[in-house]
Amino acid sequence: MRDLKDVRRDINAIDHEILKLFLKRMKCAEEVSDYKMEHGGQVLVPSRETELMNTMLQDIPDELKLEYSSLLRTTTRVSRKHQYARMLEAEPQRLQLDLHPRNNDPKTVYYGGLPASYADIAAKDLFPHAQRIPQNSWEDVFHAVLDGKADIGVVPVENSTAGTVNEVYDLLEQYGLYITHSHIKRIRHCIAACKGASFDTIKEVHSHPQALRQCQQYIKQHNLTPVEESNTAVAAHAIAQSGDLTRAAICSEAAARLYGLEILEDHVNDADFNQTRFIAVSRFLSTQEADTRVSLVLTLPHIVGSLYGALAVFADYGVNMTEIHSRPLRDMPWNYCFYIDFDGNLLRQDTRALIYQTMQECSYVRILGSYSVTQDSEVKA
Amino acid sequence: MRDLKDVRRDINAIDHEILKLFLKRMKCAEEVSDYKMEHGGQVLVPSRETELMNTMLQDIPDELKLEYSSLLRTTTRVSRKHQYARMLEAEPQRLQLDLHPRNNDPKTVYYGGLPASYADIAAKDLFPHAQRIPQNSWEDVFHAVLDGKADIGVVPVENSTAGTVNEVYDLLEQYGLYITHSHIKRIRHCIAACKGASFDTIKEVHSHPQALRQCQQYIKQHNLTPVEESNTAVAAHAIAQSGDLTRAAICSEAAARLYGLEILEDHVNDADFNQTRFIAVSRFLSTQEADTRVSLVLTLPHIVGSLYGALAVFADYGVNMTEIHSRPLRDMPWNYCFYIDFDGNLLRQDTRALIYQTMQECSYVRILGSYSVTQDSEVKA
Numbered sequence: 001m002r003d004l005k006d007v008r009r010d011i012n013a014i015d016h017e018i019l020k021l022f023l024k025r026m027k028c029a030e031e032v033s034d035y036k037m038e039h040g041g042q043v044l045v046p047s048r049e050t051e052l053m054n055t056m057l058q059d060i061p062d063e064l065k066l067e068y069s070s071l072l073r074t075t076t077r078v079s080r081k082h083q084y085a086r087m088l089e090a091e092p093q094r095l096q097l098d099l100h101p102r103n104n105d106p107k108t109v110y111y112g113g114l115p116a117s118y119a120d121i122a123a124k125d126l127f128p129h130a131q132r133i134p135q136n137s138w139e140d141v142f143h144a145v146l147d148g149k150a151d152i153g154v155v156p157v158e159n160s161t162a163g164t165v166n167e168v169y170d171l172l173e174q175y176g177l178y179i180t181h182s183h184i185k186r187i188r189h190c191i192a193a194c195k196g197a198s199f200d201t202i203k204e205v206h207s208h209p210q211a212l213r214q215c216q217q218y219i220k221q222h223n224l225t226p227v228e229e230s231n232t233a234v235a236a237h238a239i240a241q242s243g244d245l246t247r248a249a250i251c252s253e254a255a256a257r258l259y260g261l262e263i264l265e266d267h268v269n270d271a272d273f274n275q276t277r278f279i280a281v282s283r284f285l286s287t288q289e290a291d292t293r294v295s296l297v298l299t300l301p302h303i304v305g306s307l308y309g310a311l312a313v314f315a316d317y318g319v320n321m322t323e324i325h326s327r328p329l330r331d332m333p334w335n336y337c338f339y340i341d342f343d344g345n346l347l348r349q350d351t352r353a354l355i356y357q358t359m360q361e362c363s364y365v366r367i368l369g370s371y372s373v374t375q376d377s378e379v380k381a
Numbered sequence: 382m383r384d385l386k387d388v389r390r391d392i393n394a395i396d397h398e399i400l401k402l403f404l405k406r407m408k409c410a411e412e413v414s415d416y417k418m419e420h421g422g423q424v425l426v427p428s429r430e431t432e433l434m435n436t437m438l439q440d441i442p443d444e445l446k447l448e449y450s451s452l453l454r455t456t457t458r459v460s461r462k463h464q465y466a467r468m469l470e471a472e473p474q475r476l477q478l479d480l481h482p483r484n485n486d487p488k489t490v491y492y493g494g495l496p497a498s499y500a501d502i503a504a505k506d507l508f509p510h511a512q513r514i515p516q517n518s519w520e521d522v523f524h525a526v527l528d529g530k531a532d533i534g535v536v537p538v539e540n541s542t543a544g545t546v547n548e549v550y551d552l553l554e555q556y557g558l559y560i561t562h563s564h565i566k567r568i569r570h571c572i573a574a575c576k577g578a579s580f581d582t583i584k585e586v587h588s589h590p591q592a593l594r595q596c597q598q599y600i601k602q603h604n605l606t607p608v609e610e611s612n613t614a615v616a617a618h619a620i621a622q623s624g625d626l627t628r629a630a631i632c633s634e635a636a637a638r639l640y641g642l643e644i645l646e647d648h649v650n651d652a653d654f655n656q657t658r659f660i661a662v663s664r665f666l667s668t669q670e671a672d673t674r675v676s677l678v679l680t681l682p683h684i685v686g687s688l689y690g691a692l693a694v695f696a697d698y699g700v701n702m703t704e705i706h707s708r709p710l711r712d713m714p715w716n717y718c719f720y721i722d723f724d725g726n727l728l729r730q731d732t733r734a735l736i737y738q739t740m741q742e743c744s745y746v747r748i749l750g751s752y753s754v755t756q757d758s759e760v761k762a
Contacts, residue, residue, distance in 0.1 A: 001412070001415060001416060001419065002412060002416075003416075004413065004416050007409050007412045007413055007416070008413075008429075010405075010409050011406060011409050011433075012433065012436070014402050014405055014406045014409070015406075015433070015437055015453070015456070016437075016440075017402050018399055018402050018403070018406075018452075018456075019437060019440065019441070019449065021395050021398050021399050021402070022399070022449060022452060023441075023445065024391075024395055025392060025395045025396075025399075026445055026448065028388050028391050028392050028395070031382070031383060031388045032385065032388055032389075034382060035382060035383075035384075035385050035388070038382065048389075052392075052393070052396070055393070056396055056397075056400060059397075059400065060400070060404075063463075063466070064404065064407055064463070066459075066462075066697060066698065066699050067407065067459035067460075067462060067463055067697065068400065068403060068459075069699070070455050070458070070459050070693075070696065070697045071399075071403060071452070071455055071456060071459060072396070074451050074452055074455040075396070075399070075452060077451070078447075078448035078449075078451050078452060079448075081447075081448060082444075082445070082448055085444070159709075160709055161709060162547075162709075163547055163707075163708055163709050166543075166544055167594075213548075228609060307692065307702060307705065308689075308692045308693060308695065308696040308702075309696075311688065311689045311692055312451075312689060312693065312696075314689065315451065315689040315690075315693075316447060316448065316451045317447065318447050318450070321688060321689075324688065324707065325706055325707060326544075326705065326706060327544055328540075328541055328542060328543075328544050
């Protein structure tokens with residue numbers, strides 16, 4: 001048995017040999033891309049890749065077939081990356097994005113919920129000069145933006161404890177809108193009730209299902225019955241209207257104040273850290289130099305390794321994916337679209353090449369937006 | 382400019398050269414694994430891989446650094462795969478799974494909902510001889526299984542239109558239970574009301590939020606107000622009790638019959654295809670030869686490419702991932718655990734090697750179960 005050092009010296013030598021061949025192969029890829037720019041033709045030709053794979057696998061012992069397949073797949077994938085970059089540099093018009101100027105100062109902003117809901121506070125943080133108009137549902141917000149009644153809509157997409165807001169992602173795709181801003185809001189729930197109420201009188205606690213879940217332990221400890229409402233501010237408003245001393249609301253401090261409720265206890269979330277990420281949506285795709293994040297949605301065929309193949313492209317570009325999740329396709333049972341957020345900027349060459357490769361190689365890709373992520377500074381805890 | 386054929390001939394020749402070197406490198410990997418079996422030591426030594434990467438990248442032009450990084454990462458990853466397989470073959474005890482015999486005929490099965498809810502029907506499909514006990518919540522089901530009051534619990538995990546049931550995944554992890562069966566149930570909602578009610582009298586429609594969403598278009602067309610209830614059967618029961626002719630329920634045909642409601646219209650789901658996948662959960666991890674699927678949960682550090690790295694391992698084994706989704710970690714804000722379902726069997730050598738590699742290379746992995754997926758045959762439409 002040889003010492004590990006000696007084996008590793010061999011490995012390093014082999015890797016240097018492979019590197020030389022790899023660089024030669026990339027030169028060939030350049031010839032291929034030049035040929036295809038001249039004569040036309042897709043970079044990815046599945047039949048050619050399958051043929052190459054089958055030829056190569058003939059000479060490989062069974063126990064290494066899968067290992068070599070991974071290597072060859074990576075080789076051809078990064079070869080395509082190299083070709084796309086070269087083509088896009090020579091012909092930037094290959095990637096056409098319908099980019100509009102960013103509207104950072106909208107006149108009219110619609111949000112889901114009542115005044116003093118967390119969405120309202122987030123909308124105010126983002127657009128302090130805008131007129132903010134409450135809507136009954138997220139769909140109404142999307143509708144107003146699509147119609148042009150609203151310049152911007154503000155809706156939640158993710159909470160640090162409850163996870164993704166699936167419905168909003170569905171609406172993004174359904175209405176074809178674009179994300180222009182993203183804002184992380186610290187959520188600090190209080191429990192509030194009408195004047196005269198106390199922990200001796202209250203039996204029920206009303207709030208949005210997610211807020212109830214975020215305060216689950218607290219609700220159990222105080223032996224309260226949770227009752228679902230469409231929004232935290234709706235709950236506060238309804239309880240204020242009822243005058244009922246047996247009911248309390250879980251809502252923001254601002255909502256309790258606005259509707260004239262008394263705060264029985266502040267900061268009742270189970271997790272000390274509770275944040276919700278909101279997005280601003282517009283009819284237009286826009287970008288600016290300061291943007292740090294890109295979102296897109298893609299559809300993948302339900303075959304072995306297709307998700308991996310799509311993610312591998314992102315890894316090849318060295319980009320950081322900050323979010324990925326799947327949603328079922330309504331019209332194609334058990335087929336999924338994937339929502340991906342990553343660090344990038346649509347004005348940067350590498351981001352553009354990544355998007356170009358993804359668009360060439362996936363059956364459906366839509367850019368959902370380019371934006372930066374801000375965070376509120378209000379940390380009273 | 383050379384013809385594509387000539388360039389491709391060169392590429393094929395280069396690939397054959399690379400293959401020879403690859404096979405030599407795998408021989409070296411075998412030496413490394415033998416050394417480590419003899420002297421101890423982890424297969425994955427991040428510092429060694431970083432050092433190798435840095436050394437190699439010195440000689441590469443900038444525009445090919447990322448491309449080569451992907452190639453080297455794949456090379457080292459499949460080299461580790463080869464080593465794990467070799468070690469596990471020599472020393473099968475390296476992977477210890479606490480496997481129990483499968484209980485295919487439980488005495489007591491708990492489910493969330495009322496009799497004639499879809500969960501009840503799924504439980505009956507799976508375990509026709511068991512006593513079925515309804516529970517108010519999914520958490521109560523998990524509690525009863527953990528306590529040993531129930532042999533098995535039946536809960537939904539995914540719907541073909543509404544997507545993943547996040548809460549059930551959270552409970553799986555929280556209660557440390559295991560999936561033993563999976564059953565796909567065709568969901569066919571009807572709209573039902575008390576005797577004497579008609580589309581002229583009904584104003585409200587009560588049901589589970591997911592069922593309401595599945596019938597969204599229908600509800601809009603008939604100008605009904607949706608009202609959320611905890612369960613479709615709960616909605617049917619409540620309306621039967623109320624005798625109120627202005628309210629209808631969206632529920633199963635079985636629930637309408639059980640609670641004495643009249644069916645106003647059958648098959649009111651928007652999507653023609655509407656299925657829910659249920660799982661059976663037990664205290665014990667079990668497997669049997671006929672199982673076709675494995676579920677696991679893993680935690681990933683929030684660094685560039687960590688998700689891709691984990692998925693790449695699955696791709697290296699050529700396994701089909703049927704489901705992946707992330708959930709935020711309650712105690713670690715913006716960190717996620719990933720739930721992955723894939724085609725495999727815990728008795729098979731390649732599945733065991735894949736799990737072994739994942740366990741060695743991820744900070745946290747738990748097998749959530751081994752099972753097969755059955756489908757109900759009731760297709761009346």
